[in-house]
Amino acid sequence: MAGEPSSTAVAARIAVRAGVSTPGHRALPEEVPVALSFGGTTQAVMMATPADLHDFGVGFALSEAIIRSPSDIVSLEIIEVDQGFDVQMQLADHIQSAFAARRRKMAGPVGCGLCGIESIEEALRALPDREDVTIEFSAEDVREAVRSLSMHQKLRAETGAVHAAGFYQPGEGIACVREDVGRHNALDKLIGAMAGSGLRAAEGAIIITSRVSVDMVQKAVIAGAGLLIAVSAPTALAVRTAEAAGLTLVGIARGADFEIFTRTSRITQGVASDVA
Missing domain, CATH: 3.10.20.10 (Ubiquitin-like (UB roll))
Incomplete structure (x- = not known):
């Protein structure tokens, strides 16, 4: 088994800010x-x-x-x-x-x-039903999950050029984070790390730093999640797929704001009752 190389490299660059050019170096993610x-x-x-x-x-x-x-x-x-x-x-x-x-x-x-x-059938594969996942989040849990993920993104802090996927449990915080230049890769790495650590996706939420395409929903559902939180927006197909699979899908989670697209009942506090 080969040792894994560094995740970053250093490149020379000239930074132009406010009309001033400054030579220097920047850490970049390896690919x-x-x-x-x-x-x-x-x-x-x-x-x-x-x-x-x-x-x-x-x-x-x-x-x-x-x-x-x-x-x-x-x-x-x-x-x-x-x-x-x-x-x-x-x-x-x-x-x-x-x-x-x-x-x-x-x-x-x-x-x-x-x-x-x-085949189209394989792209739109049947998914397990996560209707029975009983995890509950408050609005503040959603905000804290996103804030916490940002604080644990070491490679992004160094390079500014990678995605992350994390697993958050209410009252426990971030249990695991993985980063990669590819959003799907980051989520796959997280799922593998969770499996190796005995973490059950149904006992928390998966948080991702990317948009939510249908395949990201599929991966989260197959992993056993009942709640997926993203900082960007979902596609229409991702919403339909999440609803059919019983997954609560939260998107555009930025600062104090977020939007719940499916299965709103798992967000039990801090959300107006007429949409719960």
Whole structure:
């Protein structure tokens, strides 16, 4: 297993501010190709930040419904290859057989979450029902979750150029954060880290720093979440999908303000009763 390189590099630059030019340096996030392989076959190649690659592999396998539990992975090895890394996973025999029957290729840039899917049915896959998730948040919990995530974004503080996904529990605070140049990668890393730490998504909220496309909703639902909070807006399909899956979707959470798009009953305090 290769050691993971630094997540950042330093680049020379000239800063122009208020008409004044100043030479200097800036930390930038690294971005490398990361292959995700199962049983010797590459399933996806994503451009990603080379950190927390074990979490990335496990989280990707979980959120893509390749596995149901981290125990379905017999071994995981991170191999350094030319210009990048290969996260090589061996699956239990029965999981590998099922995976081989449905395998698809994915190859895309950091903004791509559904690249290479071969059918509309697969893109709009059936999701578990999270109607029975009983987590409750107050309006202040929502605000605190977003504030806390910002405070834990170390790589963003250093570079200003990455997304984050975090897990927040009322009364406990932020339990886990992962960052990456890709919003999907950050969420997959978080899901993998949570699985490895025994954190249950139903017992808190997943917070993301990006817009909410349908695939982000799918990943959160598959992870077991009942509440997804985002600093940006959702797509219309993301809202419809969240509603159908029983997921409370909160978007445009900035400062003291946020908007609840689905399943408002989980936000129990600090919200006007006529919309609860």
